[in-house]
Amino acid sequence: ETGVTQSPTHLIKTRGQQVTLRCSSQSGHNTVSWYQQALGQGPQFIFQYYREEENGRGNFPPRFSGLQFPNYSSELNVNALELDDSALYLCASSPSGGSQYFGPGTRLTVL
Amino acid sequence: AQRVTQPEKLLSVFKGAPVELKCNYSYSGSPELFWYVQYSRQRLQLLLRHISRESIKGFTADLNKGETSFHLKKPFAQEEDSAMYYCALHVYNQGGKLIFGQGTELSVKP
Numbered sequence: 001e002t003g004v005t006q007s008p009t010h011l012i013k014t015r016g017q018q019v020t021l022r023c024s025s026q027s028g029h030n031t032v033s034w035y036q037q038a039l040g041q042g043p044q045f046i047f048q049y050y051r052e053e054e055n056g057r058g059n060f061p062p063r064f065s066g067l068q069f070p071n072y073s074s075e076l077n078v079n080a081l082e083l084d085d086s087a088l089y090l091c092a093s094s095p096s097g098g099s100q101y102f103g104p105g106t107r108l109t110v111l
Numbered sequence: 112a113q114r115v116t117q118p119e120k121l122l123s124v125f126k127g128a129p130v131e132l133k134c135n136y137s138y139s140g141s142p143e144l145f146w147y148v149q150y151s152r153q154r155l156q157l158l159l160r161h162i163s164r165e166s167i168k169g170f171t172a173d174l175n176k177g178e179t180s181f182h183l184k185k186p187f188a189q190e191e192d193s194a195m196y197y198c199a200l201h202v203y204n205q206g207g208k209l210i211f212g213q214g215t216e217l218s219v220k221p
Contacts, residue, residue, distance in 0.1 A: 032207065036216075042211030043155070044198050056208055090155065092209075099145070100209060102155040 002027060004093050004103035012109045013081050021076045021106045023091030031055070032074040033100060035090040036067060043090055049098070050076055078108075086110045113138050115200050117212035124188050125220050132170075132183040132215050134198030143180040143201040145209070146172055150194045158196075160182070168192070188219045 005024045013019050025032050031050045035043035045058035049068035063079040072093070078085055086109050092100035114137040125131055126186055146159040158167055161174045161181060172183045181198060195216050199209040 031207070035209075036184070040213075042199075042213050043209070045208035048179075048207060058208060070112075096206070099157050099160055101157065102147075104154045 004101055006089075006091050006106050008106060009104070010107045010109075011084075012111065014111050015081055015083060016081045017081050018077065018079045019081060019108060021091075021108070023028050023074045023093075024074070025072045025074070025093030026101055029090040029093035029095050029098075029101070031066075031083060031094045031096060032068055032072065033092045033094070034074070034076045035092065036060075036086040037064055037090055037105070039087075046076065082097050083110050113200065113202055113210055115198050115210050115212040117196075117198055117215045119152075119215045121216045121218065122218065123165070123218040127187050128191055130183075130185045130192070130217065130219075132187045132196050132198075132217065133146065133162075134181045134183065134212060135171070136179050136198075136200050137200070138200055140204075141176065142181075143203075144172075144174060145201065146170070146181075146183050146213075147197045147199060149197070153171050167188045187209075188212070188217075190219050190221055193217055193219045 007022045033048040034046040037043040047057040048055045052068045065077045068074045088105045091103045092107045094100040117137045144161045148158045197214045198212045
C-alpha cells in the first residue's frame with residue numbers, strides 16, 4: 001500500500017510569485033486536508049477536500065486555493081506569495097470520517 | 112473556542128523513567144483526540160486515537176472529560192521514543208479538521 005506522497009520536497013520562490021504544491025492520497029482515501037506548519041509550531045488547517053469539493057476551510061486568505069481530482073489527488077495553490085508563507089506544507093489523506101495520514105511535506109521558502 | 116494546549120515545549124527524561132506528555136483541550140462538543148509523533152527526518156505519524164483505546168509502542172492515553180485532558184503516558188521510556196509529539200483535536204463540523212497543539216519535544220537520555 002502506497003502512503004501519501006507530496007511534491008516537490010523543497011521549493012524557493014520570491015515574494016509576489018505563485019506556487020502549486022501537489023499531493024497524492026493513500027489508496028482508498030477520498031478526503032485530503034492541507035496544513036501549514038511554521039517553524040516551532042503545530043500544523044494549522046488550511047482546507048479539506050472531499051470528492052472534489054471543498055469541505056471546510058481554516059483561517060487562511062482566498063489567495064490559498066485548492067483542487068481535488070477524480071483520483072483524489074490534490075493541489076494547493078498560493079498566489080501573491082508573502083514572506084510569512086514560508087513554512088512546511090503538509091497534506092493528509094483519510095477515508096470518510098477516518099484518521100488522517102500525513103505526507104512528508106513540502107518545504108516552501110519565500111525570499 | 113476550540114483549542115489544544117501542550118504546556119511543555121521540551122521534556123527530558125532518563126531511559127527507564129516514566130513519561131507523561133500533557134495535553135489539554137477546549138471544545139464544546141464530544142471530543143475526538145489523537146496523538147501524532149514525528150521522529151527525526153520522518154513524517155508525522157498517527158500514534159494513538161482515543162476511541163480505539165489501543166496501546167502503541169507502550170504508550171497509552173486516557174480521555175478525561177472532567178479535566179479536559181488527554182495526557183500521553185509510558186511507564187518506561189526508551190531512547191527511541193525521542194521525538195516530537197503532537198496532540199490533536201478532530202472537529203467534525205468544520206470539514207473534519209484537526210486542531211494541533213504546539214508540540215512537545217521528548218528527549219530520552221541514556
